[in-house]
Amino acid sequence: MDLILWRHAQAQDHPDTLLGRQGDAQDLARRLTPRGEKQAARMAAWLDLKLPQAARIYASPAQRTEQTVRALGRKYKLCEELAPEGDPLALLELVQWPHGKLPAVVVGHQPTLGRVIARLLSLSEEDCAVKKGAIWWLRDRNDDGQTVLVTVQTPEML
Numbered sequence: 001m002d003l004i005l006w007r008h009a010q011a012q013d014h015p016d017t018l019l020g021r022q023g024d025a026q027d028l029a030r031r032l033t034p035r036g037e038k039q040a041a042r043m044a045a046w047l048d049l050k051l052p053q054a055a056r057i058y059a060s061p062a063q064r065t066e067q068t069v070r071a072l073g074r075k076y077k078l079c080e081e082l083a084p085e086g087d088p089l090a091l092l093e094l095v096q097w098p099h100g101k102l103p104a105v106v107v108g109h110q111p112t113l114g115r116v117i118a119r120l121l122s123l124s125e126e127d128c129a130v131k132k133g134a135i136w137w138l139r140d141r142n143d144d145g146q147t148v149l150v151t152v153q154t155p156e157m158l
Helices: 035-049 064-070 090-093 112-120
Strands: 002-005 056-059 103-106 135-141 146-153
Touching: 002 035, 002 112, 035 064, 056 064, 064 103, 064 146, 090 103, 103 112, 112 135
Parallel strands: 002 103, 056 103
Antiparallel strands: 002 135, 135 146
8 A cells, every 4th residue: 555645835824823733723724825835736746647546635624735735636535633733543544554455645744744654664753854745655565564665755856
């Protein structure tokens, strides 16, 4: 199974920098910046060439993730499990890792995506840094149960 983890592109700052928290109503309403829109479009164009049409696509209900995934131009499902500060195990259960038959794309947030990556690659750190707009493409090797890193792409690399 292939799992593509896509961090949302660059978004506006939280309007309440002193008391605001990730996942509150103001955070969920944050939109992409003009730079973020370009990042999303660039990554979406690359992904569209690589993904099979049957890939399942999931996104956090946050405005910035929905804007990011819309750039791909394919059907997607908004999932509460992918909201900011989500549980990495809930993400893996949602996509049926590693037993799903189709590739899954998840558009989400840090630190959740980084924690999934660290878990699947058996890294000693709690999470990996995932740049805004970047994808990490992971694959489960059915023959030995290992997860391999297929590619890491950032919008700036494309």
